[in-house]
Amino acid sequence: MTAELPSAPLITDERNGLIYVQYSSAKEDVYLDPIRSLISKDLSEPYSIYVFRYFLFQWGDLCFMALDAKTHDLRGVVVCKLEYHRSGTYRGYIAMLAVEEEFRGKGIATSLVQSSILSMKEKGADEVILETEVTNTASLRLYQRLGFLRTKRLHRYYLNGNTAFRLALYLKEGVSLKEPRDDLNPHMMDQYYDE
Numbered sequence: 001m002t003a004e005l006p007s008a009p010l011i012t013d014e015r016n017g018l019i020y021v022q023y024s025s026a027k028e029d030v031y032l033d034p035i036r037s038l039i040s041k042d043l044s045e046p047y048s049i050y051v052f053r054y055f056l057f058q059w060g061d062l063c064f065m066a067l068d069a070k071t072h073d074l075r076g077v078v079v080c081k082l083e084y085h086r087s088g089t090y091r092g093y094i095a096m097l098a099v100e101e102e103f104r105g106k107g108i109a110t111s112l113v114q115s116s117i118l119s120m121k122e123k124g125a126d127e128v129i130l131e132t133e134v135t136n137t138a139s140l141r142l143y144q145r146l147g148f149l150r151t152k153r154l155h156r157y158y159l160n161g162n163t164a165f166r167l168a169l170y171l172k173e174g175v176s177l178k179e180p181r182d183d184l185n186p187h188m189m190d191q192y193y194d195e
């Protein structure tokens with residue numbers, strides 16, 4: 001695959017031979033299937049094509065991809081949305097994140113998530129939310145390092161019966177007070193500092 005990129009890459013990572021681009025800056029649909037197959041590899045129940053279209057067609061500018069600098073093959077992707085939540089906050093949501101197995105541990109997911117947070121912040125987001133499995137050490141470590149708090153434990157949240165943590169990054173002062181904060185519950189604090 002050597003898909004043409006109509007706009008310049010946002011970031012060039014020469015050490016790892018990667019470029020970072022927005023989905024919406026790439027030719028439409030070229031990366032839909034590669035994104036779908038990369039994300040689906042690590043899911044117990046793959047999302048339908050409509051789920052991908054829902055996110056990518058509305059918030060393609062909040063989807064960031066790490067591509068091989070020469071071949072433009074997909075190495076990693078983050079898929080997000082940004083909309084008003086019933087609590088009144090302008091809420092960013094990280095829906096999907098995946099990096100090809102042989103390219104993990106090089107900071108690719110960190111760069112992707114940082115790009116998406118920066119973009120949501122520029123658009124006025126109050127907070128960024130996501131869910132991840134309680135056993136997903138790499139993901140928990142990554143988000144914890146970026147300043148996310150564990151706000152809820154969601155028992156048997158996933159279809160496979162696994163439990164999730166809801167994580168939140170508060171981008172503006174006072175936003176976190178609009179919703180109950182489980183991370184102020186001592187039980188959750190124990191889990192937060194338990195690693």
Ligand SMILES: CC(C)(COP(=O)(O)OP(=O)(O)OC[C@H]1O[C@@H](n2cnc3c(N)ncnc32)[C@H](O)[C@@H]1OP(=O)(O)O)[C@@H](O)C(=O)NCCC(=O)NCCS
Nearest residue numbers: 042097098099104105106107108109110132137138139141
């Ligand atoms: C989670 C995932 C996206 C991370 O991608 P990545 O590019 O390797 O991430 P980074 O290199 O930026 O950072 C990963 C962090 O986790 C750590 N890590 C990786 N594997 C780990 C493991 N098995 N145990 C503990 N920590 C681990 C890394 O050391 C790094 O932390 P550090 O920088 O503090 O040392 C990747 O593992 C993946 O695609 N997993 C499958 C899909 C998934 O779980 N997505 C997240 C759903 S919310």
